[in-house]
Structures are given as C-alpha cells and as structure tokens.
Amino acid sequence: MSSEQAAPQTKGVTVEFLSAVDLGPELPGLEGRQLRMRRVTIEPGGVFGPVHDHKGRPGIVYVLAGTITDHRDGIATDYGPGVGWPEDRNTLHWLENRGTVPAVEVSVDIVLPG
Template identity: 75%
Template sequence: MREEQLGPETKGVVVELLSTVDLGSEIQGMDGWQLRTRMVTMEPGGVFGPVHDHKGRPGTVYVLQGTITDHRDGITTEYGPGMGWPEDRNTLHWLENRGEIPAVEISVDVVRRQ
C-alpha cells in the first residue's frame, strides 16, 4: 500500500474507556472476548488514523456532537449528531474532524480481552 493510501497518523484524539462486559461469562464460546464501549473525542483537525480495519473486532459508532468524516474506498462520508455506521470485517478506513468544534462519538465493539 502506498504511503498516501495509508492516511495520516492519529492526532488530536482522546479515547475514554466507558465500560466492558466479559462475554465469556455471558455467551457460550465467547471466552476471551469482551464487549467494549468507548467515547472518542476528536478536536477540530483531529485524525483517527492511519488506515485501519475491523477484522476480528466488529462494532458500531454513534456520533453525539460535531461531524466526523469517514474515508474509505476513495469515498468520504460525513456523519453528524444522531448518525452512525457499522464497522465490520470489510471496513478499511480512517476518520477526521474537519469541523470547528470537537466531534464526539460512542464506539461499541467486540474485542479480545486484554
């Protein structure tokens, strides 16, 4: 992958872990996995990069404030408050805040317990 295809490095982003649930004790066959909820704040000009995938950690995102621009497959899509998107094994993207106020999202995903 060429350098310009990787997208910029992360900057101006704060990730706060809100909660986790051990899925092994909830669902048979899910030992070692957890459901994770995070709040991600991107300052104006902030970037969540470089390009990354969600193989093995599917999730969903919901925007609380501001606008987040999602870059994937050469297409940019803007998501504002009350909007969201899925992140599945086919997701390959990077995010940025092109707006003038902080963008805040809630991210919920399934990940290996650390």
C-alpha cells in the same frame, strides 16, 4: 485521500473507556472476548488513523456531537450528531474531524482485551 492511501497518523484524539462486559460467561464461544464501550473525541483538525480494519473486532459507532468524516473505499462520508455506522470485517477506513468544533462519538465493539 482514499482509505487505500496512507492516512495521517492519529492526532487530536482522546479515548475514554466507559464500560465493558466479559462475553464468555454470557455467550458460548465468546470466551476471552469483551463487549467494550468508549467515548472518542476528535478535536478540529484531528485524525483517527492510520488506515485500520475491524477484522475480529466488529463494532458500531454513534456520533454525539460535531461531524466525523469516515474515509473508506475512496469515499469520504460525513456523519453528524444522531447518526452512526457499522464497522464489520470488511471495514477498512480512517476518520477525521474537518469541522471547527470537537466531534464526539460513542464506539461499541467486541475485542480481545490486551
């Protein structure tokens, strides 16, 4: 299934908020935005979908455990522990865990709260 097709809806995903910092006082022009860090766990057979983009919400993901399959541009890429990937304005994707153990990632992104 490519990222252009309808991905399954989210299932088997737990998102834990870890921390955030307001960027407005830190950097001019970023008023109202936060740098946010979350731990995302995708259970075996779980899906972080549907297809979504990162326009206005750039970030970086780092895999702590398990394997996460990233579907984008018609290509499925597996990322295991110790590997990460960027999510920029051109990212259009969805994620799944095809493995037999929970996959855990740390996701850091810039967001508009709320």
